[in-house]
Amino acid sequence: MxxxxxxxxxxxxxxxxxxxxxxxxxxxxxxxxxxxxxxxIFDYTDENGILVHKYGPHAFHTNSLKVSKYLSNFTGWRFYEHRVLVNQHGKEYPFPVNINTLNMLYDLDLKNESEMQSYLDSVRIKKDVILNSEDLVLNNVGSDIYQKFYKYYTLKQWKLPPEKLSPSVCGRIPVRFNFDDRYFTDNFQYIPDxxxxxxxxxxxxxxxxxxxxxxxxxxxxxxxxxxxxxxxxxxxxxxxxxxxxxxYRSLVFKYEYHDVEYYQKVAQVNYCSIPPDFTRVVEFKHLTGQKAPGTTIAKEFPVSEGDPFYxxxxxxxxxxxxxxxxxxxxxxxxxxxxxxxxxxxxxxxxxxxxxxxxxxxxxxxx
Ligand SMILES: Cc1cc2nc3c(=O)[nH]c(=O)nc-3n(C[C@H](O)[C@H](O)[C@H](O)COP(=O)(O)OP(=O)(O)OC[C@H]3O[C@@H](n4cnc5c(N)ncnc54)[C@H](O)[C@@H]3O)c2cc1C
The missing domain is CATH 3.40.50.720 (NAD(P)-binding Rossmann-like Domain)
Known part of the structure; x- marks a missing residue:
């Protein structure tokens, strides 16, 4: 009983x-x-001895002291701040969009919040009512960044264009008016050691x-x-x-082992064009801090059937x-x-x- x-x-x-x-x-x-x-959140050591996250990269982050204190009863922690790059036809840009992203994209020399604000004001497409994710992104950053960073990535991920998705979908990703290129800004960003x-x-x-x-x-x-x-x-x-x-939307993970210490600069690189069919490439060693001569990556292909993820x-x-x-x-x-x-x-x-x-x-x- x-x-x-x-x-x-x-x-x-x-x-x-x-x-x-x-x-x-x-x-x-x-x-x-x-x-x-x-x-x-299951992770395991693969046949090449690399600790991988079976269901996509998991970076723990919280502002809740109660939650971090509770979990600390069961694990020690390794400091880890998640960083993401966007690969656009071979060139890589920091994401979420911040001052450096604009400087690299348009060869600018923006230095602070007000300069970034003025630049975005000159390109944004103002919407009086935000009905969907397309409205939201156009209103925030204008058409070029929408096309380069959001439109096709969203289409691959959701099999729906941003205009068919609620503003909350693209709205989850902030636009930063400073140089902070971390994906999350929570006080507590650590991975179980x-x-x-x-x-x-x-x-x-x-x-x-x-x-x-x-x-x-x-x-x-x-x-x-x-x-x-x-x-x-x-x-x-x-x-x-x-x-x-x-x-739900689901993902198929295709794993590859590479005989190099690191395959890419950060744990996650997003591919925002079509092709390729995958949305992101994840390299686990950046997350886990593991030291090894080789490395395992996973390419993520969004699909409609499979484990219920999103x-x-x-x-x-x-x-x-x-x-x-x-x-x-x-x-x-x-x-x-x-x-x-x-x-x-x-x-x-x-x-x-x-x-x-x-x-x-x-x-x-x-
Ligand atoms: C790709 C991806 C990346 C993510 N990255 C992050 C991240 O970086 N940071 C972050 O904070 N969060 C991340 N998350 C979210 C995180 O995975 C979830 O918040 C968390 O795992 C949810 O836990 P849960 O117990 O609610 O659900 P689950 O982990 O799904 O647990 C539910 C369990 O119920 C089991 N179950 C279902 N049906 C039955 C049944 N009939 N009988 C018995 N068992 C059953 C399932 O097999 C499953 O194991 C990510 C999620 C995804 C999909």
Whole structure:
């Protein structure tokens, strides 16, 4: 008899398992349909001895002291600030767009915020109403940067042009009016020093937590006894798709090993034209800090089918999500948590924060 059946051993499921076991002495069965724990933050050492992130590069960043303090119970950290370059026909530019990006693109000598502002004012296409991602980018940076950095990348990533996507999609990437070329500006930017999988292993190392990988919850739900369920899988799957499927974009990762110390200057290089079909090339050694004579990279090809990675934010999908949400509220002793259950793109720190909050609610502390 378990107190909780937790579905999904990603970050959300693992935080909840750890908290419930260690703080409330609850007995947990954690089921995971993949053959490993840690969900999308899973990392492993490949056949060439290089630590790789199986589901895309993961750079941890947060402004939440609560989240970083909590995770520090299970890992040490390596300082790492993520940097991204855009490759445009062989030339590389810093991204997000900042003063250096404009100087390199247009052979300018902008020196400060007001000079950058004046330059962008001279090229931006002013929109009184921002209806979609195209409006947003044209309004911020004008047509040339839109074409070079946003239009085709977005088309590859989402299989939709920016004018068909909500402003939030391209709006996630800031424009910087200084020389800061870091991808994130959070106070805390570190990578677990022995990798993400090790961190999650440490979280789950508790006598009250039993883990079953290679186990779809549907195969155990009738044979296992438990009081409550925490579900971190896809919300529409839980309800057997009665209101239709919530669509996602996915990625195919093509790995290559190269006999050079480093393949590229930074962990992530974006390819914003078509061709190529891939959107980005990731080199893991930059993230992990590993020293080795060779290096592994992954080219990322966006696809429609496959692991559910990116929810597609638009009105229709929000409508369907709300129908499922209503179903969810009717069921007692069932909690949903995580990016698949909320059908939202969350960064890791947001997932941890939400899981900690749900724990506090379950424990009656809020
Ligand atoms: C390509 C990519 C790059 C990213 N990079 C970053 C980054 O740099 N920084 C950052 O902060 N965040 C990043 N993220 C986001 C980060 O991966 C997520 O915030 C986090 O992994 C979500 O954890 P989760 O537990 O909600 O979901 P998941 O990790 O998806 O865990 C859910 C688990 O449920 C399991 N499951 C589903 N259905 C069933 C079932 N029927 N039975 C049993 N188990 C089931 C799944 O197999 C999965 O393991 C990135 C995401 C992607 C896709």
């Amino acid at each position: 378990y107190d909780y059946l937790i579905v999904g051993a990603g970050l959300a499921g693992s935080v909840l398992a750890e908290r419930l076991a260690s703080q409330l002495n609850a007995k947990i069965l954690l089921v995971e349909k993949r053959n490993h724990i840690a969900g999308n 022995n990798g993400y999988t090790k961190m999650v292993q440490n979280m789950l190392n508790h006598k009250n937590i039993q883990i079953a990988v290679n186990t779809d919850y549907l195969n155990v739900i009738d044979s296992v006894k438990f009081n409550k369920i925490i579900f971190t899988g896809p919300l529409d799957l839980y309800f057997n798709y009665i209101h239709g499927k919530l669509p 929810p597609i934010p638009n009105e229709e999908n929000n409508r369907v999500f709300n129908l499922y949400k209503k179903e969810a509220l009717k069921i007692k002793n069932l909690y949903f948590c995580g990016r698949l259950a909320d059908y939202k793109y969350y960064n890791m720190d947001q997932v941890v924060a939400r899981a900690l909050k749900l724990f506090e609610k379950i424990a009656g502390r809020i």
